[in-house]
Amino acid sequence: MLTYARNIRDTVMTTLKGMQITLRNLRRPETTVQYPEEQCEIKPGYRGFHTLDQEICILCFQCAKICPVDCIEMAATRVEKKFLSWEQFTVDYNKCLFCDLCVEVCPVDCIHMDRKTGPSQYAVITDDRTTLNIDLLIYRGLSETGVKAVDKLRADKAAAAAKPAPAPAAPPSAPAAPRTTEGA
Numbered sequence: 001m002l003t004y005a006r007n008i009r010d011t012v013m014t015t016l017k018g019m020q021i022t023l024r025n026l027r028r029p030e031t032t033v034q035y036p037e038e039q040c041e042i043k044p045g046y047r048g049f050h051t052l053d054q055e056i057c058i059l060c061f062q063c064a065k066i067c068p069v070d071c072i073e074m075a076a077t078r079v080e081k082k083f084l085s086w087e088q089f090t091v092d093y094n095k096c097l098f099c100d101l102c103v104e105v106c107p108v109d110c111i112h113m114d115r116k117t118g119p120s121q122y123a124v125i126t127d128d129r130t131t132l133n134i135d136l137l138i139y140r141g142l143s144e145t146g147v148k149a150v151d152k153l154r155a156d157k158a159a160a161a162a163k164p165a166p167a168p169a170a171p172p173s174a175p176a177a178p179r180t181t182e183g184a
């Protein structure tokens with residue numbers, strides 16, 4: 001009988017305690033959002049998926065070299081020595097540790113982890129792991145400004161090559177015969 005009464009008392013006390021916590025939290029402001037319809041503000045320094053300012057990148061490979069898990073790969077060719085024609089810049093999120101080292105080492109501040117917008121800044125949802133090797137390139141080949149600059153450079157070179165070669169200089173005239181004083 002005593003145990004029965006004790007059980008009833010514990011049940012009532014536990015319920016009251018739970019209700020007390022619920023009522024206390026009802027007055028607190030909400031800290032959750034209805035993702036993905038609503039999204040939290042991304043603070044500077046947040047380590048999310050990478051973005052690349054492709055036009056600024058100088059193909060120095062420093063990010064790939066410092067990456068502790070070798071998950072960055074890039075390929076581009078130089079056109080007219082200074083313009084990059086892009087083929088690949090991938091980050092393999094099967095391996096990435098979100099350590100930020102690649103961002104910190106970049107000498108021109110062109111790779112970031114807090115600039116993506118939309119639901120993809122938080123999550124890549126997939127059942128195929130091969131899709132997690134993501135290419136950050138926005139365009140392939142040369143940039144628009146690169147194409148114009150290369151075209152101009154090549155047109156200038158072609159124009160310079162088509163110019164007629166300057167006429168060869170006339171040979172210097174023979175030196176005058178020295179005068180003699182013979183018979184003077």
Ligand code: SF4
Pocket residue numbers: 063066067068069070071072091095096097098099100101102103
């Ligand atoms: S965040 Fe770290 S692990 Fe991920 S790509 Fe950059 S250096 Fe590599």
Ligand code: SF4
Pocket residue numbers: 056057058059060061062063064105106107108109110111
């Ligand atoms: S460190 Fe920066 S500039 Fe160098 S290859 Fe990586 S992203 Fe490009």
